[in-house]
Amino acid sequence: xxxxxxxxxxxxxxxxxxxxxxxxxxxxxxxxxxxxxxxxxxxxxxxxxxxxxxxxxxxxxxxxxxxxxxxxxxxxxxxxxxxxxxxxxxxxxxxxxxxxxxxxxxxxxxxxxxxxxxxxxxxxxxxxxxxxxxxxxxxxxxxxxxxxxxxxxxxxxxxxxxxxxxxxxxxxxxxxxxxxxxxxxxxxxxxxxxxxxxxxxxxxxxxxxxxxxxxxxxxxxxxxxxxxxxxxxxxxxxxxxxxxxxxxxxxxxxxxxxxxxxxxxx
Ligand SMILES: O=C(O)C(=O)C[C@H](O)[C@@H](O)CO
Numbered sequence: 001x002x003x004x005x006x007x008x009x010x011x012x013x014x015x016x017x018x019x020x021x022x023x024x025x026x027x028x029x030x031x032x033x034x035x036x037x038x039x040x041x042x043x044x045x046x047x048x049x050x051x052x053x054x055x056x057x058x059x060x061x062x063x064x065x066x067x068x069x070x071x072x073x074x075x076x077x078x079x080x081x082x083x084x085x086x087x088x089x090x091x092x093x094x095x096x097x098x099x100x101x102x103x104x105x106x107x108x109x110x111x112x113x114x115x116x117x118x119x120x121x122x123x124x125x126x127x128x129x130x131x132x133x134x135x136x137x138x139x140x141x142x143x144x145x146x147x148x149x150x151x152x153x154x155x156x157x158x159x160x161x162x163x164x165x166x167x168x169x170x171x172x173x174x175x176x177x178x179x180x181x182x183x184x185x186x187x188x189x190x191x192x193x194x195x196x197x198x199x200x201x202x203x204x205x206x207x208x209x210x211x212x213x214x215x216x217x218x219x220x221x222x223x224x225x226x227x228x229x230x231x232x233x234x235x236x237x238x239x240x241x242x243x244x245x246x247x248x249x250x251x252x253x254x255x256x257x258x259x260x261x262x263x264x265x266x
Pocket of ligand 1: 179
């Protein structure tokens with residue numbers, strides 16, 4: 001069989017914004033529901049959702065029949081974890097808290113086989129090769145792999161030009177929550193200093209010829225970042241959608257003034 005095409009990577013050069021959704025439930029059933037709703041991409045979050053390599057595998061299998069492209073966020077840029085995630089078939093990885101070009105270079109090396117990197121060969125044991133069903137996987141895999149580095153700290157933004165310029169880095173994703181707390185504006189990504197740093201990171205990434213993405217569940221934010229040139233934007237978080245919808249539905253029936261989250265009585 002052919003090496004599976006990475007629709008997310010291909011779309012990074014498109015002029016159309018790629019709309020994404022955070023998938024935080026950490027199971028295949030919920031991931032499949034999300035994949036059926038038509039977003040361009042979804043983020044299977046291994047940093048802040050309770051995912052493991054097997055749970056990521058289950059979600060990749062669940063969403064495989066759909067057009068929504070899975071992006072997997074690893075909890076760290078550890079080369080061994082990257083190896084496992086690639087072996088179970090993740091083609092696009094997002095790595096949090098990248099602060100230097102050297103860090104970005106080592107991530108690229110973790111995703112490539114020797115002599116270009118250090119990835120170990122799983123061969124016929126791996127879903128990535130479709131159990132040896134993909135001819136020339138060892139020499140062609142890198143064409144369909146995509147590396148997104150997260151820039152989400154003061155130092156990361158200071159180094160963003162060098163990070164984005166690293167050969168093998170396909171895109172930079174800005175983390176507004178971590179960046180704002182790191183700049184001393186906890187929970188306030190709209191603070192002018194945070195906004196200035198985000199704009200700088202977007203501009204520098206685009207100037208380096210790479211794609212830029214961001215998380216923006218608030219519509220006004222998403223549209224502003226789109227105007228600034230972000231090509232892929234996560235505009236929703238599945239867990240938040242469920243919670244907000246559950247609260248809004250209940251609020252239509254409760255008496256006005258009833259607490260939204262009554263405490264349990266034992
Ligand atoms: O800093 C950010 O913003 C992110 O990296 C995204 C958060 O981790 C996300 O989990 C918020 O829900």
